[in-house]
Amino acid sequence: MTAYFIRRLLLIIPTFLGITVLVFAITRVVPGGPIERMMLQAQQMQGREGGKSTGGATGAAGESQRQPLSPDQIQVLKAYYGFDKPILVSYGQWLAKVLSGDLGMSTRYYEPVWRMIRSRIPISLYFGLFSMVMVYGVCIPLGISKAVRHKSAFDNVTSVVVFTGYAIPGWVVGVLLLVLLASHWEVFPLGGLVSDDFEEFALIHQIGDLLWHTALPLTAYMLGSFSVLTLLMKNALMDNLSADYVRTAIAKGLSFKQAVFRHALRNSLIPVATTFGDNISIILSGSFLIEKIFNINGMGLLGYESVIDRDYPVVMGILVISSLLFMIGNILSDFCVALVDPRVQFGQGR
Numbered sequence: 001m002t003a004y005f006i007r008r009l010l011l012i013i014p015t016f017l018g019i020t021v022l023v024f025a026i027t028r029v030v031p032g033g034p035i036e037r038m039m040l041q042a043q044q045m046q047g048r049e050g051g052k053s054t055g056g057a058t059g060a061a062g063e064s065q066r067q068p069l070s071p072d073q074i075q076v077l078k079a080y081y082g083f084d085k086p087i088l089v090s091y092g093q094w095l096a097k098v099l100s101g102d103l104g105m106s107t108r109y110y111e112p113v114w115r116m117i118r119s120r121i122p123i124s125l126y127f128g129l130f131s132m133v134m135v136y137g138v139c140i141p142l143g144i145s146k147a148v149r150h151k152s153a154f155d156n157v158t159s160v161v162v163f164t165g166y167a168i169p170g171w172v173v174g175v176l177l178l179v180l181l182a183s184h185w186e187v188f189p190l191g192g193l194v195s196d197d198f199e200e201f202a203l204i205h206q207i208g209d210l211l212w213h214t215a216l217p218l219t220a221y222m223l224g225s226f227s228v229l230t231l232l233m234k235n236a237l238m239d240n241l242s243a244d245y246v247r248t249a250i251a252k253g254l255s256f257k258q259a260v261f262r263h264a265l266r267n268s269l270i271p272v273a274t275t276f277g278d279n280i281s282i283i284l285s286g287s288f289l290i291e292k293i294f295n296i297n298g299m300g301l302l303g304y305e306s307v308i309d310r311d312y313p314v315v316m317g318i319l320v321i322s323s324l325l326f327m328i329g330n331i332l333s334d335f336c337v338a339l340v341d342p343r344v345q346f347g348q349g350r
Contacts (some may be wrong), residue, residue, distance in 0.1 A: 005331060012327045019323050027312040034107035035077045042068035071143060098320060104313035113317040119221045123299055124299040128283025130255040131221045142231025148260060150238060166227035171289035174220035181216065188216050191295035217294040221287065236271045266340060273340045277333030280325050
């Protein structure tokens, strides 16, 4: 098993190179980059200046407005942003900076990319860890209860709630909660992470204010994964409860409760364990729609804005972090499966 995990760790290198070189090449091909943005800004400035001119000067202004920057100026900008070199050469220079801990400089805000990402990480970690603890803490017991009470009133009612939550996107739930509980009834704030006078509160009041602000977005965050994990736990446990080894354990004198918790439950946790590592990357990625609705400056909103603004260094910086977390999460999923099911022997018999 140790050799298997070592191979998986080594596979991170070519996978990371493949992901980053592909996205890096796309950022060099798609239009609307920093040079085009500067040309558009210069064109808009010339348009305002040309609008003030009259007579024959209008034609000359219109001609220059079509090409606001000279070829030499464009070449200087390409050299500044690294667009004057072949893709593989530029990628090699970018990768060398990344390996040295430098994610580059934002072409939109002219700030270090790592500083921008670092300022958003605590917010994303707060929501990601909080939602993951809540989801696993509720879904596993709920899935167990639904499995052992299959077709009961409790199972039917909770199934309606679970399927409704699965059918409605989290951001739609966020809008509904915001309209009803924040705007109409004014139970919760309209947005933001804390109040304006948060620093003046006592510690207990600060904790309460933070929970008050995060109740609605946290509910929207949890809804989709809450439904999936509950049904996954229920179905896995029901499959194991109908297995021969559970009936044999009951026939030998174990109670139904003992058969569930001593035998069926551990095997039922295997599908749940396979999804645990995937949630590692989701902790930081967040949901840009929910963060946009509730005005939360997390990683999801930063990634969305960087794509819209064609801020490629920020896009690549977020890709570096999210791809590494995703690949490490897959390895953690295998480790969790091996932890839950001792029968699993990765790499044996090959």
